[in-house]
Amino acid sequence: MSADILVVDDEVDIRDLVAGLLEDEGYRTRKAGSADEALAAIAARRPNLVFLDIWLQGSRLDGLQVLELIKESHPDLRW
């Protein structure tokens, strides 16, 4: 399986761990540390799955706002 999963969390440890766990299971992963990075990564290539931290401290938008934006631009995405 070469699915592409995007992991979004403001804390690097959690990002690395979640991505690492998924890679151990054989998935490909990308990481984003803020709302803007996440939106850019989604725009560059649409992932199969997004792990989205709800808080995203220190980011321009919080997780819930990012979710709203993603839903608007990709209405066919399940969430």
Add this chain to the structure above:
Amino acid sequence: MYALIALILLLSAIWFGLSFANRLVAPIRRMIHATDQVSSGNFYVQVPIKRSEGDLAHLGETFNKMTAELRRQHDGLVTASGVIDRRRRFTETVLSGVSSGVLSLDSEGHITIINRSAETLLGTGGRLLGKPIVEIAPELASFVAEALHGRMRQSSGQVVISRGGQDRMVNVRATREGENLGAGLVVTLDDITDLVSAQRTAAWADVARRIAHEIKNPLTPIQLSAERIKRRFGKVIVEGKDVFDQCTDTIVRQVEDIRRMVDEFSSFARMPKPSLQREDIVETVRQVVFLWRVGNPETTIEEQLPHDVVPARFDRRLISQALTNVIKNATEAIEAVPAEERDGQGRIDVRFERREDGRIVIDVTDTGKGLPQEQRQKLLEPYMTTREGGTGLGLAIVGKILEDHGGGIELLDRPDGARGARIRLWFPETGPVQEAEGGGEGAGHGSPDSGRDNKNRTSL
């Protein structure tokens, strides 16, 4: 012939003389009579004035003026006495109604006046009037001495007064009445125990909230790391696999423990308002005991509940939680008894009573190690535990839940004097006095930190 005329003349002279004398004496006699009347209390008597009597008439006028003055002064005194009486009754009523303790001491420190609140605060029973204050309340001695003899005429501060096993924090103010050295003192006592305790609870709730948040953050990476190690290497490790498993399992388990503790702290800091419903309180108690018995078959727990339904207004989840906490405490108290001293398995009794005044009372009595004699009230404060590994929040949470229901918690000894304790939970069947309305006060007791809670709520 001349003898007869002489006799008639003599008789007429005597008659004239007598009547003249009479006329002279009459006003004096009238005045004597009037004086008698005044002396027996009649101030309304007046002497008739006849102009023709000259000096005596003047005397009569003066007499009348005197009696009028006497009457005026007498009436004035009666009125003033009535005013003093009413004022004294008013003062007594005020003093008896006021929640502060008020005492009046003479210059030797003996109690001359004491109101009911002061008696309750200082009382050891028996009459306190006339006793020296240093005998009744040695804690106040230094304040009294300073106010009586010091330059400032006043002395105030805080002191702990212990009576009947209870410690009360009291604000004392002693004021000397006048400039002269012979003046007495007025002492006021304000019980601020509840205020201090509430302040401490509120401060701790804030700290608890913040710490909880900070601690939860690193827990996730730690747990994830341990789980990742297990998954990645668990299958490939051959040598020392038991050590590997033990270590990773320990990490995961301890993280779970920390998370649980943090959740308990959070729920204390963020204590939800009771959502009150009219339910059967007996059924709730019965279910709690049943669940406990099922989950802890090794403890003996007996309940004494009425067969009929007892409706009350309360939050079933919160009261269940409170009761469960208390039973848990009882179990731990029993376990804390060293094995040599234990006789039998240990026993918990849950007793229910609906009192005539509408109070619901639930007693949980155990045969555990008992409660400390001194500073017992401190157990109700957060972070206060006599148990190893205890968080110290259990009883504080229980206390707050009961207070939010308009009731309270009491820490008592066993009535039969044996080792163990009785925790009494009570609340009025009508629920707390004030209705909570989306952020207002939740209980008659008015938890002071509930207002803060609502402003500073952060989800954790």
